[in-house]
Amino acid sequence: MKPVPISEIFGPVIQGEGAQAGVPTIFIRTGGCDYRCSWCDTLYAVDPVNSSKWARMGAAEIVAAVLGLAGDTRPLITLSGGNPAMWKLGELVDELHGHGFTVTIETQGSVWAEWAPSLDSITISPKPPSSGEVTNWPALDRWIAAKPNHVAVKVVIANLADLDFAGLVRERLAPGARIHLQPCNPYVDESGEADPDKLDLLARYADLCDAVLARGWMNATVIPQLHVLAKGGGRGN
Ligand code: SF4
Numbered sequence: 158m159k160p161v162p163i164s165e166i167f168g169p170v171i172q173g174e175g176a177q178a179g180v181p182t183i184f185i186r187t188g189g190c191d192y193r194c195s196w197c198d199t200l201y202a203v204d205p206v207n208s209s210k211w212a213r214m215g216a217a218e219i220v221a222a223v224l225g226l227a228g229d230t231r232p233l234i235t236l237s238g239g240n241p242a243m244w245k246l247g248e249l250v251d252e253l254h255g256h257g258f259t260v261t262i263e264t265q266g267s268v269w270a271e272w273a274p275s276l277d278s279i280t281i282s283p284k285p286p287s288s289g290e291v292t293n294w295p296a297l298d299r300w301i302a303a304k305p306n307h308v309a310v311k312v313v314i315a316n317l318a319d320l321d322f323a324g325l326v327r328e329r330l331a332p333g334a335r336i337h338l339q340p341c342n343p344y345v346d347e348s349g350e351a352d353p354d355k356l357d358l359l360a361r362y363a364d365l366c367d368a369v370l371a372r373g374w375m376n377a378t379v380i381p382q383l384h385v386l387a388k389g390g391g392r393g394n
Contacts, residue, residue, distance in 0.1 A: 158248035162188035162211035164202035169232040173384025176309030182233040194288035216249040236262040247272030266300035278307040285319035315341035
């Protein structure tokens, strides 16, 4: 595998959002993203101005770093970014499997990755209108179909237009699939730290719960970013 840009490898921590909230995991965060969302909370792994801080690592090096963090334990490994789907990570996934890890990915679903079917599970996080980005629906559909029964879809909600967007995404899911919704946290700085004076995630969460119930979306799971509430977000948590 050619070396890929790595912004950070950290953990184990407790996943704070999405279908695997509450699960211990080690994050492998690649550098670079084809999006630039208005409220991105990981700009340090997105903005090319930070690229000189990203390590270039091959599969063996990344696995060695993961083993150093995991020791004898085998937490879930989460490939995140940036957009990890931009990179050829199939060999890395195979090597992690060889060491007994299960591997998942978080991606916006804008770029298809041929190695995606080898993952154990997939979280797709299509970006709503408030992000300023435009969804590539065919690419998103391919990701949704990539791993039947092991795909979770998560949408960040900042306003009612975002909720309408989530409704369009919801219509594309297989019968019985759940859609995970979380209130947007727009109060982050370049390092991903949230401003505690502006942190109104619980009020936003209460509003989102009401809006979801008003629409009768019984296949929704609604939670705020638990790691932000507990630790303020930022790098390494
Ligand atoms: Fe940030 Fe994710 Fe948007 Fe990329 S897709 S800019 S990592 S929020």
